[in-house]
Amino acid sequence: MDDAERSRFRVIVVGGGVAGLTLANALEQADVDYVLLERRKEVAPQVGASIGMFPSAARILDQLGAWKAVHEGSEPLRVFYTRDSAGQLISEPDLSALMAHARTGYQTAWGERQNLLQVLYENLKDPSRILVNKDLVDVRHDSDGVTAVCTDGSSFRGDLLVGADGVFSKVRAKMWELAAPDHPDLIQADKNCMISEYNCLFGITKGLDCPRLTPGDVNTSFNRGRCCLSIAAEGGKVYWFAQERLPETYHLGNIPRYTDDDASDFVDRHGDLVVLPGPDGLTLADLWPKTVSSRLVAIEEAKFELWHWGRIGCVGDSIHKSTPNLGVGGNAAVESAAALANGIKRLADSWATSGRRTTQAEVEGMLAEYKAIRELRSDAIVDASGFLARAQNIHGLNTQLFVRFFLPRLAEFLPELMSNAIIGATKLDFLPLPMASLTGTRPFNPVQGDGFRESRLKRMFLALPLLSLTFIALWVMDVTTALEWAESLRNSGVLHLPSGSVPILRSFYYLKGFDDFIAIVNTFFFPTVYNIDPVSRQQLVSFLTDGVVMVTIWVFESARRGNILTIMQLPNLFTALGQLVGIGVVAPVYCFLHYTFSPIENFSALDQRLTNTRVSFAALPAVVLTYLLPFYLTISWPGELVFRQSLLYVWQLYPVWLSLAIWGISRLCFKNTMASDKVYHPQKDLPVMRLYVGGAAALSAGVWWWTALAGGYGLREVFMPDALPRSMGSLTAFAGQFLRWDEVFGFGAHLVWLGYLFWDLAAAGMLREGWFAAAGAGVVSLLLVGPGATVGMGWLWREHILATRRHKCALTPESVGRLHGKAV
Known part of the structure; x- marks a missing residue:
């Protein structure tokens, strides 16, 4: 059919790999005319490669009706084991695959690439559009259309040519040639951007007799200059790959190619790579004899800048190529195919409704939009996978430090890396979303995940008013003028009261310098301890009772999954500094850092809000035992008055006792159930949060009212300062x-x-009541029940919202129903 006879938008797809066949399925279901040209003689050849399909691709395949067959022909992943060169565990085994299922509704499935291609081919209703033995030799481009010419002399005319022909794409090469006169520097940069620093031997082993291999287990060994990853499947099948670092960095044009003999030599060099440790374990050499298919290739990495020119566009590895270490390359190809199909569908529909041919400018506009949609995420995925490759090969000082110091303490690293690559995934806009994709604990969200992470520098800048409070507090609460008085009182050895004299305790911990310092600090509390200043006594009792709320919240935040590897995990650093310089100086710093490092995106998964119940269940008992009880005893001890100073010595070190109490109570009284809680019980801690913080807030409110009603002093006189301390x-x-x-x-x-x-919650569409309503409620609460209870109830309200409401762009049954005006 020549160009004049065509009455529909037509697409020519070059390449029948994962990207090409996904695009073919999408175009068929979009009712878009297309033809696919595959250079090989068969659609699904066996090349020794395996592939993982993560939820990001699974959702698209589910939309296309192919996921069930893909899933049934694959092995669901179960447990990840991260090992060192000797096979010993670097970090605790993690259930990230189970968590990904809970978060997204899809299991991560690993299988043969051949099977995936076969499923995609068989899913087509009209496979006659897939033409094999069509090796592209030339592309002819003009303003009205584009023509693909094959080596057998056949040619195909269309409105758009899509290069889905892999990392050494002929379509991309032709696009460079056509674009070079106008963009010579850009083309040269693209030609130089692809590098290869590793090679990789892929293999599939069958009939392996190893009882220790459990189907679904993933074992990865980190080694200096090499690494190995294996996925066990049913029936003694193992999918595996082994990498080594190349002696130099190669670029496009001199990237090495390998033979079967090279693969055998690779195994001779690296046969000792450990899959499972121990005398009955496994090495690469044990896998090799039963390997039924394998291939040694150089591993390319590239983030190309030129994705399209004129009526030519590229998709998949031809524009973004990542290492296999994160396993997301095929998934990125599926996403890009879906994003491109969305744009093609709009152009095709425009032609069908208007009866007007699509112009080159309209095609170029669609391709530019496609790039804008996909580039951020694809670049982020290439970077993330590249970092993981360097970490697994322990390549570079930063990865050495990461593997040595951080990875053993961060079993969440790989799951979070994968989850961030999944959450913002592209979907097919013209096909319904499967219910499975709408019911997970971390809903898909097109404005979150890789490429869309909120800038911590921006948040830091926005929170500068909080930090400024610290500097103001340092100036206002300067203790310089009072130190001489405090030191003189301590050295006098006696505190004179109307009822008599009380000796000043100078030694308690039997560390002279330390005891001398604590004794000076104690003198600031004598007016309260001995009721020298009744107004100050009432203020301090209420203030430190409110502190129970604050410290309990800090402990909860320290145990929160979303705060892993942040300074929020060190609450007793802030409580200790608060004892030294005043909580008024330290609290603004804590709040500044918390706001900076805990954006809403940290809680896009319900399990990220979850706290480690072993710690959080111990929070209030530990705070009461080490903070509140010693202070209450200090001000109320009925016996010898000097003993109150002994209790004051104990209370001054409550950050130390609090840390020890949490450690002891959590281990003696509670089990660590985080591994199952994060998958099956992401709201397990909510009842105890409400009990602990709510109970502490109720106590604070009671003391606030006692302060207001007892002693004949007004709230303003008790709580509001009327002069600078100095x-x-x-x-x-x-x-x-x-x-x-x-x-x-x-x-x-x-x-x-x-x-x-709460402003964050409002911006995310999660605060349905409105920010000003929340602020107004806070003012009323502050007047009625005081600051401690207000902070506690406000924090609990936020916690309820995080646990029960989703981001405005999250794809849930409710949000999709609102979008379409009906229930889903």
């Missing part, structure tokens, strides 16, 4: 003003912090 003429007056300012800055920072967090 302007006071005595230690008692200084301490009274200092502690009021300490509370103002400490809880003021937390109230501002909650304002920031």
Whole structure:
């Protein structure tokens, strides 16, 4: 059919791999005319390669009706084991595959690439559009269309030519040739961007007799300059690959090619690579004799800049090529095919409804939009997989440090790397979303994940008002003028009270310098401990009771999965600094850092909000035992008054005792159930959060009302400072003003912090009540029940929202139903 006779938009697809066949399926179901040209004599050859289909690709295959067959012909992944060169575990085994299933509704399946291609081919209703033995030799381009010419003399005319022909794409090479006169520097940069620093031997072993291999288990060994990964399947089948670092970095044009003899030599060099340790374990040499198909190839990496020119576009490995270490290359190809199909569908529909041929400008606009949609994510995936390749091959100082110090403490590394590559995945816009994809605990979201991570620098800048409170507090709460009074009182050895004199305890821990320092700090609390200043006593009792809420929240945040590897995991660093310089100085720093490192995207999965229940269940008992009880005893001990100072010595070190108490209570009283909780019970900690923080808030509210009603003092007189501490003429007056300012800055920072967090919720569409309504509720609560209870209830409200509501762009039954005006 010549160009004049065509009445529909037509696509020529070159390449029958994963990207090409996915695009063919999508175009068929979009009712778009196409033809696919494959240079090989068969569609699904056996080349020794395996492939993993992650939820990002599974959802698209499910839309196309092919996922069930792909899944049934693959092995669902189960447990990941990360090992060193001797086969010993670097980190705890993780259930990331099970977690990915819970998060997305799809299991990660690993199988033969041949099987995937066969399923995609058989899923087509009209396979006659797939033409084999069609090796592209030339591309002829003009403003009205594009023609593909094959070596057998046949030619095919269309409105768009898509290169799905792999990393050494002939379509891309022709596109470079056509674009070179206008963009010589860009083309040269693209030709230089592809590198190869590793080679990889892929293999499929069958009939292996090893009882220790459990189907679905993934074993990865990290070695200096080499690595090995294996996936066990039913019936003694093992999919595996082994890598080695090449002696130099190769570029397009001199990337090495390998023979079967080279593959045998590779096994001779690296046969000792450990798959499973021990005398009954496995090495690469054990896999090789039963390997039924294999291939040694150089591993290319590339992020090409030129994705399209004129009526020519590329898809899959021809424009973004990643290492196999993360297993996402095929998934990225499926995504790109889906994104391109969405654009083609719009052009085809426009022609069908208007009756007007599609112009080159319209094709170019669609291709530019396709690139804009996919480039951020594809580049991020190439980078993430490249980092993992260097980590597994322990290549470079930064990866050595990562493997040595961080990986053993971060079993979540690989699952989170994969999850971030999945959540923002492309879908087919013209086909219904399967229900399975809408019901996971981390819904797909096109504005989250790789390529869309919120800038921490931006958040840091936005939170500068919080940090500024610290510097203001340092100036306001300067203790320089009071130190001389405190030191003089300590050295006098006696505190004179109306009822008599009380000796000042100078030694408790029998560390002279340390005891001398604590004794000075203690003098600031004497007006409260001995009721020298009744107003200050009431203020401090309420203030430190409110502190139970604050410290309990800090402990919960330290145990939260979303705060892994952040400074939030060190709450007792902040409590210790608070004891030294005042919580009013330290709390703004904590709130600033929390806001910076805990954006909404950290909680896109329900399990990321989850805390380690072993720690969080111990939170309030530990806080009451080490913080609240010693303080209450200090101010109320009925016996010898000097003993109150002994209790004060104990209380001053509560950050130490709190750390020990959490460690002891958590291990003696609770089991570590995080491995199963994050998969099956992501809201397990909510009841205890409500009990602990709610109970602490109720206590704070009660003490607030006691302060308001007892003693005949007004709330303003008790809580509001009316002068700078340095302007006071005595230690008692200084301490009274200092502690009021300490509370103002400490809880003021937390109230501002909650304002920031609720602003995040509002921006994410999760605060249905509105930010101003939330702020108004906070003001009313502050007046009625005080700062401690307000912070506690505000934090619990946010926790409820994080646990029960999803981001406005998350694809859930409710959001899709709203989009289409009906229930899903």
